[in-house]
Amino acid sequence: MDIEDILTNQHDELLEVDLRSLEVELDTGEYSKQYIAHCHELIQLIRKQRALAQEKLPGKGFQEHVNPPLSQSPLTVPASSLSPFGQEIKLPEPTDAEKLARDLEVIRQTDNPEGELKRYFEKTKNNEAFIDANFSAFNESEHIALMKCFDFSETFLEKYFDVLDHATLAKTQHFSEEFFVKHYADLNPDLVIKHGVNVWRAKENRSSKLDVFLRLKGVRY
Structure with missing residues (x-):
């Protein structure tokens, strides 16, 4: 284009x-x-x-x-300046947060916001630190899309656990057995064990401690 x-x-x-x-x-x-x-x-x-x-x-x-x-008014200006009155005017570069807010506003108007958001992050290659610094810019549905795009650290998951969708977290994120036990009341064991991505969901890879915990909870996989 x-x-x-x-x-x-x-x-x-x-x-x-x-x-x-x-x-x-x-x-x-x-x-x-x-x-x-x-x-x-x-x-x-x-x-x-x-x-x-x-x-x-x-x-x-x-x-x-x-x-x-x-x-x-033909728009033939030099790449370094703008000149609506004939004099050179240097525009400040938009911050990363301003660019993100502008891009999200456009993405939300598309027919498939989740798909567009995933494509956007695939191209921009932003990382967890960027998401953390700008987390308030995203809405609830975008939190879900983010978890499908990124494998977040436990530190990040702990920080935003109360606002993240727990079903999506259970199915898409890598986390430790200890994290699972700590948040067992909010993480559906069926989703974690049968549909999750952690290696310890397979019985042969689980610790005896987790096995005992699951048995006590009446979970047998």
Whole structure:
């Protein structure tokens, strides 16, 4: 997809949701860093010019001089700056948290948010530390999708245990026998032993301590 061409020649036709979709494509697609930075700046220029067009300026003639219609303003700016008034303006780089919030907003509007979120993380290769630092940005259904994408540490699982979906955790996450015993009341043993991913779910790989614990609970697998 030639995003630069779309932004330069079709900017009048793009809605805000289109701009957000293009931002996600830039952040997840196979483009050079220079191309990505340049296209992000074009998107910011479009938004800036639209915002300026909404401002009340004293006199139509002055307004047209300062802010001509987008169709008369070709978007050919250098990759390092924006120049709506002719002077160089350096835009601050969005933070990782800001990029994530923007990307999630677009993903949630798709027909298959869970699938799109999984593809997004496959491409961006974000790790547990990033998820931990930005955990509040995700909603409940996205917590489920995250556990299908990542094998989290027990430290992470402990920290967010009360808000994570326990059925998904039981089936998708690796954790110790001790973790299972500690959270036995919340982790369905049928899901953990029959459908989980831990090596000790097989009887021959279990410790005698866990075997005794399960027998006392009336669980026989």
